[in-house]
Amino acid sequence: MTDAQSYMGKLITIDRYILEQQQSHPEATGTLTNLLYDLALAAKIIASKTTRAGLAEILGSAGEENVQGEEVQKLDAFAQRTIFRLNDHTGRLAVMASEEVEDVIPIPERFSVGPYVLVFDPLDGSSNIDMNVSIGTVFGIYRRKTTTGRGALEDVLQPGRALVAAGYILYGASTMMVYSTGQGVHGFTLDPAIGEFLLSHPHLMLPAKPKYYSVNQGYQPYWAPGVQAYTAWLQHDTPEKPGLSLRYIGSLVADFHRNLLAGGVFYYPADHKDPQKPGGKLRLVYEANPLAFLIEQAGGYASDGARAILDIQPEQLHQRVPLFIGNRILVEQAEMLLHQQDATVAA
Ligand code: AHG
Ligand code: MN
Ligand code: MN
Numbered sequence: 001m002t003d004a005q006s007y008m009g010k011l012i013t014i015d016r017y018i019l020e021q022q023q024s025h026p027e028a029t030g031t032l033t034n035l036l037y038d039l040a041l042a043a044k045i046i047a048s049k050t051t052r053a054g055l056a057e058i059l060g061s062a063g064e065e066n067v068q069g070e071e072v073q074k075l076d077a078f079a080q081r082t083i084f085r086l087n088d089h090t091g092r093l094a095v096m097a098s099e100e101v102e103d104v105i106p107i108p109e110r111f112s113v114g115p116y117v118l119v120f121d122p123l124d125g126s127s128n129i130d131m132n133v134s135i136g137t138v139f140g141i142y143r144r145k146t147t148t149g150r151g152a153l154e155d156v157l158q159p160g161r162a163l164v165a166a167g168y169i170l171y172g173a174s175t176m177m178v179y180s181t182g183q184g185v186h187g188f189t190l191d192p193a194i195g196e197f198l199l200s201h202p203h204l205m206l207p208a209k210p211k212y213y214s215v216n217q218g219y220q221p222y223w224a225p226g227v228q229a230y231t232a233w234l235q236h237d238t239p240e241k242p243g244l245s246l247r248y249i250g251s252l253v254a255d256f257h258r259n260l261l262a263g264g265v266f267y268y269p270a271d272h273k274d275p276q277k278p279g280g281k282l283r284l285v286y287e288a289n290p291l292a293f294l295i296e297q298a299g300g301y302a303s304d305g306a307r308a309i310l311d312i313q314p315e316q317l318h319q320r321v322p323l324f325i326g327n328r329i330l331v332e333q334a335e336m337l338l339h340q341q342d343a344t345v346a347a
Contacts (some may be wrong), residue, residue, distance in 0.1 A: 005226040005306055014040050014177060014188045014197035031092050032165060034139065035116055036179065038086045039139060040188075040197055043169040043177050046079045047190060050135060050171040076100060076131055079122035079137060095120050096142040097317055099156025099286055104153050104317065111290075116164075117142040117155045119286045125251030134172035136253025140290035141165040156317060160289030160310035167290065168253045178204070178257065185260070204260060206300045207244075210327045212247045212264035214255045222273035226305075226341030229336050234265070240329055245336075252282065256291055256325065260298060263328035267334065269305065279323035280304075284314050288323045301328040305338045 012268055015037055020034045080100040086106060088095055092114040096105040099121040107113045121140040140163050144155045167179025175190040177197050187201025194312040220228065237243050244264060249255050255266050270280045282288055292302030292309035302325035304311040312321065325332040 010199070014057055014199070017186065017199055018187070021181055024183070026213065031076075031114060031116065032181065034090070034211075035087075035092045035118070035141060036165065036181075038090060038092075039167070039169075039179075040177055042083045042086045043137065043175065043197070044190065044195060045082050046075075046137060047171055047175040047192075049078055050129075050163075050175075059211060060156040074126075075135075076123035083118075083120055083122055083137070083139075087118060088101070090114070092116055093151070093175035094146070094156050096120070096121055097156040097285060099124075099283060099318070100316075104156050105152070106150055110324040113150050115143055117144050117151060117158075119156055119290070121283070121286045124250075124253050124287065128251050132255040133249060134170060134251050136171060136251065136257075137169040138253060138287055138290050139167055140286060140293065153252045154315065156285065157314040159313055160284075160292050162291065163293045163310075166293040168256070168294075170253050170257050172254060172257075175256070176200070178260075178294070180294050182297065185294055185298045192226045200263075202299050206222075206260060206295070206298045206327055208263065208327075210244060210259075210263040210330055212240055212259055212262055213244045213330075214246070214248045214259060214264065214266040216250065216270070218247060219271045220273035223269055224338070224341060224346075226268075226338035227269045227271075229341065230238060230267075230337045233333060233337065234330070239335075252287060252291075259326050260295070260300075263327055265324060265330035265334070267324040268320045268322065269324070277320055281320060282323045284309070284312060284318060284319050288321050288325075289314075291325055295325050299328070301327055301331045302326075304332050307335075312313075327339075334346050 018033050018036045022028045049102055089111045091112040093116050094113045095117055106265045124138055125135040142158050142162055144151055145156055165181040170176045176187055178187045182222050185204040187204055188197035189200040190197050234244050259266055268280050268282050288309050295302050304322045324331045
């Protein structure tokens with residue numbers, strides 16, 4: 001596999017790059033490659049709407065129709081429909097699952113099913129749309145587990161360790177698509193002038209020296225003592241690292257992306273603020289697992305505070321999980337302090 005250096009300065013589209021990666025797998029049929037193409041296309045279509053999201057109200061304020069005669073849709077419903085409609089008929093998927101849909105999404109009977117499973121959060125951070133803060137899409141791809149019939153919930157509830165690919169799209173100052181098929185993490189930036197994602201960040205690896213910690217400190221009064229101790233550790237110079245700066249955007253994909261490039265840890269711990277969300281807010285299947293796959297590919301680690309996110313056997317489609325994700329040294333420190341706290345409480 002060529003390294004980052006060999007790609008520097010070369011003009012490479014995401015389609016070319018995905019194809020080159022496929023070539024190192026002679027047994028590949030091209031189905032996964034085409035699935036990744038479809039997701040890159042979905043990204044471009046969603047990006048075309050996010051750049052004028054704020055206008056949706058103005059354009060669509062004349063009743064249900066906007067000036068283009070399109071039905072005005074909330075952006076996350078639009079993102080959901082776009083990803084579904086690009087993937088329901090291709091014969092590449094056995095089943096899909098989305099944050100926006102209560103149950104698994106079957107492939108319509110009129111279309112054939114395929115060997116892969118797509119899980120996704122069509123629009124992450126949607127509460128930030130009106131404030132023009134970066135938002136994202138998160139996706140994970142599995143091979144189906146069931147061998148007969150059309151796909152089922154069992155195909156979606158696989159541990160993250162079984163992912164064959166994962167990635168995200170970040171709709172920010174520029175639109176980026178970052179993905180991995182298990183051969184490193186690669187970032188592409190959309191050039192809107194030509195409508196192409198161009199390779200901009202080959203072989204992304206977490207910097208060894210972390211810079212930021214990211215957490216919603218507003219919930220500090222509701223954290224367990226171990227999380228309080230962990231946050232203090234992050235803020236102080238220690239032999240392993242300098243005291244870290246706090247950066248929290250409140251948009252998971254944006255917070256994750258910044259830490260991937262600069263080094264650091266993002267955590268959304270369990271807190272006892274909202275009895276509905278005792279196990280943290282983020283969802284295992286289509287938020288934590290795909291990002292945990294990526295961070296391990298980039299040399300980092302993701303944990304629920306006790307064990308690797310990727311080793312958790314999902315029980316429900318929308319189950320929530322505490323998430324600590326970033327530099328391994330930082331995440332393992334969280335596990336150690338939370339374990340110490342549990343031991344103290346148990347004593
Ligand atoms: P979504 O918009 O898909 O529901 O996800 C929102 C998540 C995630 O983007 C972010 O990390 C988190 O909500 C922020 O939650 P708080 O506002 O509680 O910090
Ligand atoms: Mn989300
Ligand atoms: Mn969402």
